[in-house]
Amino acid sequence: MPSSSVVRLVEHYVSAIEQGDLSPGALLPTHRALAARHRVAVATASKVYARLKSLGFVIGETGRGTFVRDRPRLGEWDRHDEARASHHSIDLSFTHPPVPQQAALLRKMLCELASSGDLAALMHQQPTGGRTHERQIVADFLARARRIQTDAEHILLTSGTQAGLDAVARALRDSRRAVAVDALTYPGFKMVAESYGLALSPVPVRQGGTDLAALDAICRRNRIAAIYTMPTVHNPLGWVLDTAHREGLVSIARRYDCLLIEDAAHAYLAGVGKRVPPPLVALAPERTVYLSSLSKSLASGLRFGYLIAPSAWRRALKSALRASHWSLSSVVSAMATRWLDHGTVERIEASIRRDAARRQSLAREILAGMDVVAHRNSLFLWLALPEGVRMDRAAAALGERGIAVSKGEAYATTRHAPHALRLSIGSPTLAQLDTALRRVRDTIEGLPI
Template sequence: MLLLTLAPDAPQPLYRQIAEQIAARIEAGTLAAGEDLPSSRSLATRLGVNRSTVCRAYGELLASGHLISRIGGRTTVREPLARPGRREPPSPARPALTRPVRSGDIDFRPLAPDPRLAPLDALRRAFNATLREEGRTLLDYGDARGYAPLRAWIATRMAGLGAPRSSDEILLCHGVQHALDLLLRSRVRPGDAVCVEDPGYSALLPLLARHGARAVGIPVTEDGMDLAALSRALAATRPALIYTMPNFQNPTGVTTGIAHREALLGLARAHSVPVVEDGFSEELKYFGRAVPPLAALDSGETVIHLGTFSKLLSPGLRVGWIAAPAGQIASLAALRRDTELCGNPLAEAALYRFCRSGGLDRLLRRLHAEYRRRMQCLLRAARTHLPAAGIRTTRPLGGFVFWVELDLPPDQETGLLDAFAAAGVHVAPGTPSRVEAPHGCAFRLSIAQCDEDAITTGLQRIGSVLRARL
């Protein structure tokens, strides 16, 4: 039995107390690799806390690499990672702690767009004009679906991608993370499975745990989600949703082809499972021909498409959207109305004015030119400075991210990132993106806020550290 002692009056939140006590038992070997943990419901009852508290604690432990969700709904201790020469039980790989960025350091971690490229003057004019002309109306509560003209503009934009929608089929939200939370609240019950990419979007895993759902990891290959593995998972788990990022996937940068997209939709339809398509940075394609989004290939109601302005303009605007059949949008709007009444009418209206004036298209042209150069620079620098053996990298066609896998034991990942930091370069660890236990070290680079000089210097530093270790 898992015995924990909680202090409700302590300044540390209860979920953190639970997570740290379980982590300590895993690291001490008291909880063995492969051992099942109690369900979130049973542990919450035993501890006398809300189930969401336990779900949040489990989410922290899944993200830190201590636990793993397996098919069948079990949450278990992750398999041990060998440490040669050590006699005590090894600790699972954990993502590196936040490392301070010193002057002269190069930081490949941020995914937010470069603030130096932000169209501040154009946004300022849009906000000022919106306040002047519509301020009295927009300072009141708005439609839970969002500002109608912006919804209509997004619907027209999606039609240009081959996925026509009406404004009644668009719900504005505070970005993709908010969209995912709404969808999970409306469609996922505790204990339900959700098929996700592995490695995949790391912030989704704790969110799933908080909703009591279990992540079923589907390996990502150079062609995208492994469809054979997906087919097996669909038959074994009957998941509530399939989540995928088909363009410039985070963290690998992989883009799937049209045949893969059609096959994925075929599997989803055959098993009657909705597909959540995360648009992430779908408009940032630099090389090759554009591939229609899954929403454009869907003849029915299989695909729920998510989009965001965060990766083009600024995450501070907090405006994204859900595109789905009108009935689903109405249900989501009702759910949203119960918790937050509406979004931010002023920001949505100002964003609409900015987009309507052509501001977004002008920004996109600038971003394409700049990030194309940066990605080309990164690919050249990787070929020049990274070791040729013991390493595998992706070749993104757009977006911000670049993935590196190494032939090193996974327990060396944290030490490797520490060595990078000591050399003045910071990368995102691979472990938080994993559902299943990794077989080696991995890390992600992002060009979002690094110019070409920083990219070249950063890859030189990374290459020097890797040559000393591989």
């Protein structure tokens, strides 16, 4: 049990941070200075900082001190979410990559950039789609780490996968044709489709992938411009389509002259090498737009992504990028491509896969017997609720217990959404995740049916 002095001081600093008296990034007193200021022992001051760190309010950096963390209230992301009202919630609704020592990684890169030859060039606007040498670095990375052979000419750099999807939707909007999507799909694509007036045609899903017979029927009966798909670690269902399934998708796209939109944001989690089936862009490069980023593998705030544009679509996609945001930050692309070139991204991805496997193992143990669907290395899982339990009721109950989750309706493209929750398991510490998942189980099992 913490002493009354520790509790009092923790509450004092939490209040100061939440009310804005201590701004994000503010340097806090040393342990000795805090002890002297509040007339407590140095050991007490150390316990105060340890508690503030465990709550996520401060971060300590060796040799530099203790700083207020720059963490916006969860409510600033979505004020309608039941659990996003305070710093104390455990967020299972959004995944920040579990990359240790991000600060050290960034500090080292900033020093590297500061000592580079033409630093002023990073203050200049770059061409839409990126500089040639940086696009070549991405092409080399894709050949080495993703088994994708392409050239720099077909690569366009973007401010993340979402910016790439925005460009694709913008390029499709004049087609006056629909886009086929899985009945459960990534909410970000739903948003960009809606913003450009693109109709979505839901395709039923079955265990392990898209229902190809249903997709064929939809393409035959409707005017379908494109098929949006996540063949490798689907979000939210986690599937990895086998080679035969991928070839079936390609065959349908060719039969009905559809563009394939391959979202590979989470694909790295499936692993590397011949164990993973080839991406669609390798099977049908003439009609596949392949998109990915570093937001899910390195840092959610980096906002660096890329797409591979088929020859017939390159001009339209480049024009769409220019119209939406012209080009991405030169500083961001310089950092990201250096991390790609150095092999840093591949090392971090391998580390995240190992960490994700541990998290999924923990989830399987705690949620045993519940209806869970997930890839063994993914940073999220799909939890179907028991018969009679509504997702809004479950989310509200979890919110009251300090757990933020995503409801199944956000992922549904059909009129009636399945009563399910999508849990992101990558952001909390393992100890927090253990607590959160046990709370999830207890809450759902305690709800009246």
